[in-house]
Amino acid sequence: MGGAWAPGRALAALLLTASALSAALLVPGAPPEPDADAAQPRDVDKKNHIELKMDQALLLIQNELPKTNLTVYWTSDRCYHCLPQVLASVSRSGKPGKLSTTAVAVSTQHKSILQLNDTLDDKELCRLEYEFGEFGNYTLLVTHVHNDASEIACDLLVNKNPIDSNLPVSIAFLIGLMLIIVISLLKFLLSLDDFNNWISKAMHSRETDRLINSELGAPSRTGPLGGHDAQTETWPSPAARLRCVDTFRGFALIIMVFVNYGGGKYWYFKHASWNGLTVADLVFPWFVFIMGTSIFLSTTSAIRRGCSRLKLFGKVAWRSFLLIYIGIVIVNPNYCFGPLSWDKLRIPGVLQRLGVTYFVVAVLELLFAKNLPDTCALDGRILSLRYLMSDWPQWLIVLMLENMWLGLTLLLPVPGCPTGYLGPGGIGDWGKFPNCTGGAAGYIDRVLLGEDHLYQHPSSAVLYRTEVPFDPEGILGTINSIMTAYLGVQAGKILFYYKDSTKDILLRFGAWWFALGLVSVILTKATENEGFIPINKNLWSISYVTTMSSFAFFILFILYPVVDLKGLWTGAPFIYPGMNSILVYVGHEVFESYFPFQWKLEDSQSHREHLTQNIVATAVWVLIAYVLYKKKVFWKI
Ligand SMILES: *[C@@H]1O[C@H](CO)[C@@H](O)[C@H](O)[C@H]1NC(C)=O
Ligand SMILES: *[C@@H]1O[C@H](CO)[C@@H](O)[C@H](O)[C@H]1NC(C)=O
Numbered sequence: 001m002g003g004a005w006a007p008g009r010a011l012a013a014l015l016l017t018a019s020a021l022s023a024a025l026l027v028p029g030a031p032p033e034p035d036a037d038a039a040q041p042r043d044v045d046k047k048n049h050i051e052l053k054m055d056q057a058l059l060l061i062q063n064e065l066p067k068t069n070l071t072v073y074w075t076s077d078r079c080y081h082c083l084p085q086v087l088a089s090v091s092r093s094g095k096p097g098k099l100s101t102t103a104v105a106v107s108t109q110h111k112s113i114l115q116l117n118d119t120l121d122d123k124e125l126c127r128l129e130y131e132f133g134e135f136g137n138y139t140l141l142v143t144h145v146h147n148d149a150s151e152i153a154c155d156l157l158v159n160k161n162p163i164d165s166n167l168p169v170s171i172a173f174l175i176g177l178m179l180i181i182v183i184s185l186l187k188f189l190l191s192l193d194d195f196n197n198w199i200s201k202a203m204h205s206r207e208t209d210r211l212i213n214s215e216l217g218a219p220s221r222t223g224p225l226g227g228h229d230a231q232t233e234t235w236p237s238p239a240a241r242l243r244c245v246d247t248f249r250g251f252a253l254i255i256m257v258f259v260n261y262g263g264g265k266y267w268y269f270k271h272a273s274w275n276g277l278t279v280a281d282l283v284f285p286w287f288v289f290i291m292g293t294s295i296f297l298s299t300t301s302a303i304r305r306g307c308s309r310l311k312l313f314g315k316v317a318w319r320s321f322l323l324i325y326i327g328i329v330i331v332n333p334n335y336c337f338g339p340l341s342w343d344k345l346r347i348p349g350v351l352q353r354l355g356v357t358y359f360v361v362a363v364l365e366l367l368f369a370k371n372l373p374d375t376c377a378l379d380g381r382i383l384s385l386r387y388l389m390s391d392w393p394q395w396l397i398v399l400m401l402e403n404m405w406l407g408l409t410l411l412l413p414v415p416g417c418p419t420g421y422l423g424p425g426g427i428g429d430w431g432k433f434p435n436c437t438g439g440a441a442g443y444i445d446r447v448l449l450g451e452d453h454l455y456q457h458p459s460s461a462v463l464y465r466t467e468v469p470f471d472p473e474g475i476l477g478t479i480n481s482i483m484t485a486y487l488g489v490q491a492g493k494i495l496f497y498y499k500d501s502t503k504d505i506l507l508r509f510g511a512w513w514f515a516l517g518l519v520s521v522i523l524t525k526a527t528e529n530e531g532f533i534p535i536n537k538n539l540w541s542i543s544y545v546t547t548m549s550s551f552a553f554f555i556l557f558i559l560y561p562v563v564d565l566k567g568l569w570t571g572a573p574f575i576y577p578g579m580n581s582i583l584v585y586v587g588h589e590v591f592e593s594y595f596p597f598q599w600k601l602e603d604s605q606s607h608r609e610h611l612t613q614n615i616v617a618t619a620v621w622v623l624i625a626y627v628l629y630k631k632k633v634f635w636k637i
Pocket of ligand 1: 159
């Protein structure tokens with residue numbers, strides 16, 4: 001949908017994590033500097049002494065015009081409707097043939113748009129778009145066109161070629177791919193070996209005799225009774241854990257850990273500044289979605305086992321409280337800002353949102369789940385929509401909530417801001433609404449929770465230079481996270497009610513995938529910024545929910561047959577963190593700055609070193625999850 005969405009990158013992230021350990025061999029490696037914030041150009045002194053940071057290039061602006069002072073404006077190509085920012089002023093050269101030079105650092109993350117104006121009357125002299133490369137050295141020469149004093153030419157020259165920033169990602173990707181191939185090959189050879197052994201044994205005459213004898217009626221362990229036992233064992237029982245659910249959860253969690261640790265400081269492994277999707281934006285809603293699926297599967301099986309709903313409610317309430325409490329603890333680390341001050345306590349956060357979402361969706365399940373007959377008795381055709389219709393009161397409530405989101409988002413009057421504003425504020429929308437970041441969502445949080453209790457460094461600060469705090473896990477967005485989890489509940493219902501018919505399951509996953517995809521296309525008009533409601537992670541806009549849920553149904557569409565039905569893939573290594581998600585999430589947040597999750601880098605401005613560090617840290621969490629899995633240690637709250 002949005003321009004920033006790149007399936008290849010999502011795949012890259014998946015393989016990156018798999019390649020983690022081997023990539024660790026690449027480099028030793030610095031504490032995460034406060035973000036280089038490379039999207040912003042910086043004014044620098046004129047002696048060309050510029051310490052280039054990550055994602056920056058050196059640009060020497062040379063003015064050959066004898067009488068014209070220049071003002072150079074800069075915007076990022078990805079900054080939608082942004083007010084150009086002054087990058088530098090270059091004084092006139094004085095005499096013909098002389099040069100006046102100013103050196104600046106320019107961002108290399110996205111394409112830059114440069115505009116050169118006459119300082120005197122602010123008239124545009126020339127304009128160019130260019131994608132600078134990291135650590136390159138460029139000259140922008142401003143001259144009169146030969147023999148024509150009135151015409152001005154701006155020429156860009158490359159003094160030194162940039163480095164290839166994405167090379168480490170490609171290398172990690174290839175290493176990951178190689179690892180997967182080698183492991184699959186090894187597995188294949190091992191199974192081949194067993195096969196060979198079996199063949200040679202079978203060929204052995206005495207063995208063959210024995211086989212023939214047993215075929216002739218001698219009772220043996222491989223009799224019909226044994227066969228029958230084996231079959232009943234593999235028969236899917238309602239309580240059996242679905243591996244695809246754990247695998248999907250683990251997959252989302254591992255990417256979450258990787259991007260939270262910095263994602264190699266690549267922009268596409270960080271959250272989108274405002275509208276659009278990056279790899280980092282994919283995972284949280286998937287996590288919420290799959291939580292919905294699990295809520296359905298676990299409450300349904302608990303109710304079927306005969307647990308009292310009241311007791312289950314107590315458990316749900318306690319768990320939600322714990323999630324919210326642990327969440328508040330881990331979003332307020334005191335080693336960063338000194339001992340916690342009550343005045344600055346951040347209230348919203350990832351676990352808080354999960355806690356509230358869990359509570360609402362689980363209570364909806366407890367209130368309205370029916371004691372349905374055993375699924376085996378389900379009689380196909382007539383009841384083909386049964387899973388949808390059986391709990392219409394839930395749908396009613398969820399749709400009412402969704403209407404509330406739409407109503408508040410689009411109609412709530414916000415002082416000083418246009419009603420229904422969905423933009424980032426800052427320099428976006430030509431700088432007309434600098435303090436309107438997030439429209440109603442931001443306003444509600446500021447009024448109900450207070451500016452000081454919100455996230456202070458929203459991703460919109462990067463491109464759009466917003467100054468007001470905005471919390472990506474705010475109150476209004478929680479409604480849409482409930483919607484996401486409820487769509488996950490639908491996946492659970494499909495898996496549960498149709499477990500005897502693969503065709504029915506895949507058909508329904510496919511239908512949801514398609515329907516939600518279609519809604520997303522309509523809402524966003526298949527654009528990043530120009531839709532009715534653009535895809536936006538900071539707002540958890542409804543198009544974000546439908547898009548991510550559509551992808552989630554697609555992933556289950558693939559995972560269910562591959563992991564559960566055919567057993568082609570065990571779900572390793574994602575299944576281990578997937579089965580211990582709270583531990584891995586809390587652990588990765590708490591131990592973020594401890595060795596071996598972080599160490600001092602030789603060059604803190606190198607993507608390669610950051611990438612290696614982040615992949616190693618992520619891999620260590622996979623390893624920890626694996627060891628705990630082997631020891632059967634699971635942290636459940
Ligand atoms: C960039 O290139 C210019 C022109 O070749 C050169 O004078 C300058 O020293 C270079 N700067 C750096 C930091 O390499
Ligand atoms: C936005 O907020 C800043 C700081 O709170 C303030 O200085 C500025 O005047 C505000 N701008 C507008 C247009 O309200």
